[in-house]
Structure formats: structure tokens, C-alpha cells
Amino acid sequence: MKCYYHEKLDAVGTCKSCSKGLCRECAIDLGKGLACEGCRQDVVDLITTIDRNIKIGTNYKNIKKNGMVQFGFMGILGGVFLCTGIYYYETFSIVMGACFMLYAGYILWRTIKFPKIEK
Ligand SMILES: [Zn+2]
Numbered sequence: 510m511k512c513y514y515h516e517k518l519d520a521v522g523t524c525k526s527c528s529k530g531l532c533r534e535c536a537i538d539l540g541k542g543l544a545c546e547g548c549r550q551d552v553v554d555l556i557t558t559i560d561r562n563i564k565i566g567t568n569y570k571n572i573k574k575n576g577m578v579q580f581g582f583m584g585i586l587g588g589v590f591l592c593t594g595i596y597y598y599e600t601f602s603i604v605m606g607a608c609f610m611l612y613a614g615y616i617l618w619r620t621i622k623f624p625k626i627e628k
């Protein structure tokens with residue numbers, strides 16, 4: 510591929526915004542992508558947007574994962590209390606178990622309902 514602005518020069522890459530071929534002289538290296546002179550600001554914005562989306566995506570995954578871990582923990586705890594309570598006829602343990610189970614359910618609901626895009 511040749512440079513869009515210099516027909517005789519080989520392109521080193523393409524502009525991230527307009528996809529024109531750019532030679533070493535025309536390309537502005539913005540770290541995560543190349544830009545031509547005219548698109549510089551567009552590409553900066555583009556990279557910033559992508560970075561932010563990646564960050565939100567990672568947070569979202571972590572929150573989901575943590576939620577599931579909490580749900581599992583509470584669920585197991587609730588199950589143990591409930592089983593113990595039923596086995597020994599202990600009202601207190603049954604109530605505790607039920608509370609943990611409810612809380613686990615709440616965590617699960619909250620985790621699933623968690624909005625994907627933070628504002
Ligand atoms: Zn461009």
C-alpha cells in the first residue's frame with residue numbers, strides 16, 4: 510500500500526479514522542493508533558472512547574463475578590444453616606439459613622439486574 514498523500518512512498522499504516530494509507534511522514538503515532546493530520550482529534554477521541562468502554566466492560570465483568578462468588582458463598586452458608594437447623598430441629602438455625610438464602614437470592618437478583626452501562 511502507498512501513502513495517500515505521497516504516491517511514491519510506502520504506507521507504514523492507516524489512519525484509524527479515515528483508513529487512508531499513511532507514510533512515515535504523514536502518520537501521527539498516538540500510541541494506540543495512527544492518525545493523519547486531518548483526523549488527529551477524531552482519533553484521539555476514538556481511542557479515549559474505546560479505552561473507556563474497555564474499562565466499563567472490565568468493571569462490569571468483575572461486578573458480575575464478585576456477585577456470583579457472594580451468591581455462592583451465601584447460598585452455601587444458608588444451605589448449611591438450613592440443613593443443620595432441620596436436622597437438629599433448631600428454629601434459630603432454620604431462620605438464619607432462610608435469611609442467608611434470601612440474601613443470596615437478593616445478591617443474585619442484584620447481580621443479574623446490574624446495568625451494563627454505568628453513567
Ligand atoms: Zn485520517
Ligand SMILES: [Zn+2]
Pocket residue numbers: 512513514515518531532533534535536
Ligand atoms: Zn505521506
